[in-house]
Amino acid sequence: MTTNNKNHGVVLITGASSGIGRELALEFAARAETLVLVARRLDRLERLREELLRRYPGLEVAVLAADLSDEHEAERLLAKVSEQAGAVDVLVNNAGLGDSVLFDRAEWTRTRQILRTNILAVAQLTSALVPRMVERRRGGVLNIGSGAGLTVLPNAAAYVGSKHFVAGFSEALRADLSGTGVTVTEVCPGPVESEFDQVSGSPGGMIGAPPQFFRISAAQCAREALAGFERGEARVFPGRAFRFVMRVLPLLPLWLRRKQAAHTAARLRGTLNG
Numbered sequence: 001m002t003t004n005n006k007n008h009g010v011v012l013i014t015g016a017s018s019g020i021g022r023e024l025a026l027e028f029a030a031r032a033e034t035l036v037l038v039a040r041r042l043d044r045l046e047r048l049r050e051e052l053l054r055r056y057p058g059l060e061v062a063v064l065a066a067d068l069s070d071e072h073e074a075e076r077l078l079a080k081v082s083e084q085a086g087a088v089d090v091l092v093n094n095a096g097l098g099d100s101v102l103f104d105r106a107e108w109t110r111t112r113q114i115l116r117t118n119i120l121a122v123a124q125l126t127s128a129l130v131p132r133m134v135e136r137r138r139g140g141v142l143n144i145g146s147g148a149g150l151t152v153l154p155n156a157a158a159y160v161g162s163k164h165f166v167a168g169f170s171e172a173l174r175a176d177l178s179g180t181g182v183t184v185t186e187v188c189p190g191p192v193e194s195e196f197d198q199v200s201g202s203p204g205g206m207i208g209a210p211p212q213f214f215r216i217s218a219a220q221c222a223r224e225a226l227a228g229f230e231r232g233e234a235r236v237f238p239g240r241a242f243r244f245v246m247r248v249l250p251l252l253p254l255w256l257r258r259k260q261a262a263h264t265a266a267r268l269r270g271t272l273n274g
């Protein structure tokens, strides 16, 4: 996976209706035969499909609405993908959402939605699609994790835990698939311009995350994600400044990061208790 003319074949991207997923669709479009775009907002996917076909008339684009937090819907989606596009060469697990709440105040239905979308759907789609890749000895999985999945942040326990899963899962899957011709890359973004913060209820960005100065566009994130995937990298940190932070982070002892997170959470609780 090293040339610039890479043809990735059939590429399935979850969460393509917005943000990083939408930009990944635009990036992959130049180097794929078929894109399968998934999200709940079908109108957005249809508009993206039109845009893609205007730019790349030879491209096949299938748009499929599915709520990935529902295991049965995900199952039905997989059946449709197989029917409409055949075997998937590249699976991009991008769909995801966060929260902004102290865990004891979180609503279970919301927590469950986060865990089902960010963890179970990732595992379910990977489990369904990877065996064919291994059989055909080609393809790849591109997982969009988060810098939050490599450290401890306050006020977002379900999200942070879910992205720790993505980090561990991606590493272990990469090990399992070594020598099969199927590559696995995890992208761990810092702050990226998208609908994420709004959906997560943290318009100013996640508490404890790097400040706005580190924010990059979703287009830059997607570009760097695809470049890292094509180089076969295990992990990609998009954005130069954020990359630097993530290289330095492991030098900070865990006890210090724990203390910092606990202090921030305690302050927040104090404010909320009024």
Ligand SMILES: NC(=O)c1ccc[n+]([C@@H]2O[C@H](COP(=O)([O-])OP(=O)(O)OC[C@H]3O[C@@H](n4cnc5c(N)ncnc54)[C@H](OP(=O)(O)O)[C@@H]3O)[C@@H](O)[C@H]2O)c1
Residues within 6 Å of the ligand: 014, 015, 016, 017, 018, 019, 020, 021, 038, 039, 040, 041, 042, 066, 067, 068, 069, 070, 094, 095, 096, 097, 098, 117, 144, 145, 146, 147, 188, 189, 190, 191, 192, 193, 194, 195, 196, 197, 199, 218
């Ligand atoms: N933005 C950041 O600062 C940042 C930082 C680190 C990591 N990330 C990760 O990047 C990924 C993409 O996020 P983004 O920043 O692009 O946010 P975004 O603009 O909110 O996009 C999230 C995408 O996920 C889809 N999605 C959410 N829940 C879904 C569900 N139940 N079923 C199907 N699709 C669902 C949304 O589509 P519908 O609403 O149409 O279903 C949307 O297309 C996420 O995994 C996120 O954790 C983002």
